Amino acid sequence: MDLFLQQVLNGLTLGSIYGLVALGLTLVYGILHVPNFAHGALYMVGAYVCYFTMSDLGLNYWVAIAAAAVVVAALSVICERLVFHPLRHAPPIHDKIAAIGILLFLEAVVQMYWGADFRRIASPYNQILDIGGLTLPAQRLLIIVGAFSLMGALHLYLKKTMTGATIVAMAQNREGAFLVGIDANRVAMMTFAIAGALAAVAAGLFAPINLVYPAMGHLVLLKAFVIIILGGMGSIPGAIIGGLIIGFSEALGGFYLSSTYKDVIAFVLLVVILSIKPTGLFTKGVR
Amino acid sequence: MLKLEGVDAKYDSFKALDGVSLEIDAGELVVLLGANGAGKTTLFNTISGLMKPAAGRITIDGKDVTGRKPSALVQAGVVQCPEGRKLFPGMSVLKNLRLGGYVHRRDRAGMNRTLEHILAMFPILEEKKDQPAGSLSGGQQQMVAVGRALMGRPKLLMLDEPSLGLAPLVVKQVFETVQSINAEGTTVLLAEQNAYAALKIANRAYVIENGKLVMQGDREEMLGNEAVRKAYIGA
Numbered sequence: 001m002d003l004f005l006q007q008v009l010n011g012l013t014l015g016s017i018y019g020l021v022a023l024g025l026t027l028v029y030g031i032l033h034v035p036n037f038a039h040g041a042l043y044m045v046g047a048y049v050c051y052f053t054m055s056d057l058g059l060n061y062w063v064a065i066a067a068a069a070v071v072v073a074a075l076s077v078i079c080e081r082l083v084f085h086p087l088r089h090a091p092p093i094h095d096k097i098a099a100i101g102i103l104l105f106l107e108a109v110v111q112m113y114w115g116a117d118f119r120r121i122a123s124p125y126n127q128i129l130d131i132g133g134l135t136l137p138a139q140r141l142l143i144i145v146g147a148f149s150l151m152g153a154l155h156l157y158l159k160k161t162m163t164g165a166t167i168v169a170m171a172q173n174r175e176g177a178f179l180v181g182i183d184a185n186r187v188a189m190m191t192f193a194i195a196g197a198l199a200a201v202a203a204g205l206f207a208p209i210n211l212v213y214p215a216m217g218h219l220v221l222l223k224a225f226v227i228i229i230l231g232g233m234g235s236i237p238g239a240i241i242g243g244l245i246i247g248f249s250e251a252l253g254g255f256y257l258s259s260t261y262k263d264v265i266a267f268v269l270l271v272v273i274l275s276i277k278p279t280g281l282f283t284k285g286v287r
Numbered sequence: 288m289l290k291l292e293g294v295d296a297k298y299d300s301f302k303a304l305d306g307v308s309l310e311i312d313a314g315e316l317v318v319l320l321g322a323n324g325a326g327k328t329t330l331f332n333t334i335s336g337l338m339k340p341a342a343g344r345i346t347i348d349g350k351d352v353t354g355r356k357p358s359a360l361v362q363a364g365v366v367q368c369p370e371g372r373k374l375f376p377g378m379s380v381l382k383n384l385r386l387g388g389y390v391h392r393r394d395r396a397g398m399n400r401t402l403e404h405i406l407a408m409f410p411i412l413e414e415k416k417d418q419p420a421g422s423l424s425g426g427q428q429q430m431v432a433v434g435r436a437l438m439g440r441p442k443l444l445m446l447d448e449p450s451l452g453l454a455p456l457v458v459k460q461v462f463e464t465v466q467s468i469n470a471e472g473t474t475v476l477l478a479e480q481n482a483y484a485a486l487k488i489a490n491r492a493y494v495i496e497n498g499k500l501v502m503q504g505d506r507e508e509m510l511g512n513e514a515v516r517k518a519y520i521g522a
Contacts, residue, residue, distance in 0.1 A: 162389065162392045165385075168375070169375045172375040173373050173375050175337065179335060179366070179367050179369055179373060180361065180438075181358045181361030182389055183356070
């Protein structure tokens with residue numbers, strides 16, 4: 001039983017990181033109507049900014065995460081202005097190609113400057129907590145608490161503030177949003193900034209129990225895609241719950257079945273769920 | 288207050304509006320008649336800034352607004368209630384209405400006053416205010432759409448086929464509402480296929496055919512005109 005609960009905790013850790021990455025992807029999808037393949041690269045850049053703020057500038061872990069969030073939010077907005085905005089009247093395939101271009105570009109730049117070495121961020125929280133017989137490294141607790149408070153904050157922002165509502169409005173009906181006087185550029189930039197910041201924070205939280213390298217975003221991005229397809233493209237609760245489903249199944253499957261196949265589980269789950277419910281789990285009924 | 292001079296609009300090489308000139312004075316209720324595909328919606332979208340005119344000039348109260356963004360036009364007081372409503376289906380009725388007042392978001396007190404006024408105008412919306420707009424009936428959604436447009440406190444309200452797909456009794460109610468909005472001082476431009484009902488409440492009307500304005504006149508002239516009766520009233 002303890003082993004099971006231990007895996008549940010691990011699943012929660014993974015799921016909350018996946019959820020954060022998927023949230024940004026799903027928000028941007030609502031605006032672009034195209035999956036942003038560059039999102040994984042933003043996640044990777046976030047981890048690097050975090051790493052170098054700590055190792056080269058010698059700053060505190062939290063400052064490093066904040067710096068990563070700001071830098072990647074800015075980078076994300078630059079991508080929107082320079083690449084996606086000029087393509088707004090082009091066929092959707094152009095956005096997709098451009099997004100892959102950004103992904104390759106960012107990875108190449110990072111590799112050119114910092115090399116392909118694996119790096120490790122040292123967590124300032126190395127304690128192991130003992131909760132009723134379950135061992136929980138403090139960093140994992142930090143990930144869970146941090147990710148869920150960020151999700152909560154995002155939820156409040158989207159539900160309770162007028163500026164947050166403009167993002168949702170734009171995703172639900174673009175023309176309707178224009179006609180009430182919402183400025184499309186402002187909303188697009190804001191959405192990209194939020195998505196970038198979420199990816200950077202996810203990377204910063206996860207990096208101490210993982211490694212930092214140029215291709216680190218690939219698998220996370222693929223899983224984030226699985227999550228938003230499962231949860232229904234553009235659905236926010238779908239991204240969070242989808243993240244948890246993938247996190248749990250990976251942790252439990254990796255433990256009970258085989259850890260070699262843990263990365264395959266997400267994709268098997270995708271095939272199974274889509275063959276039962278092709279629209280995804282949380283697609284909105286009213287359109 | 289609204290003036291169009293020689294406005295053209297194009298979809299690629301297809302000319303959807305051809306040299307449209309019209310003028311609407313403050314306080315008027317003007318009807319735009321035309322068959323499907325004549326260019327009514329294109330004209331509305333061009334005035335709203337959703338489409339950029341290929342030629343010509345659009346002014347509001349003498350100020351040139353040609354080619355401005357939709358958000359700038361809403362700020363200037365031109366609000367469209369579009370065909371097909373274009374609501375935010377997953378949001379509550381109340382939220383849809385509040386977003387209608389987006390350009391006045393800094394003026395909370397004013398927004399609440401307008402909101403109260405609209406809920407008094409459509410009591411059913413008060414009842415349904417926490418339901419998602421997409422779950423309402425067609426007539427109720429139309430009320431939300433009109434209400435959302437009014438939340439922008441328009442000087443000029445453009446209504447694109449507000450009676451489309453509604454039951455006859457609801458249509459009657461929509462026209463009464465339009466008339467009362469106009470009576471309260473809002474200038475209205477109304478596009479309708481339901482020509483007779485629209486002309487009855489109008490001051491003036493324009494007729495659009497193949498992207499050109501082919502006729503204009505006041506209510507009596509239009510109701511008495513043989514060609515208009517034949518084409519749009521069917522009697």
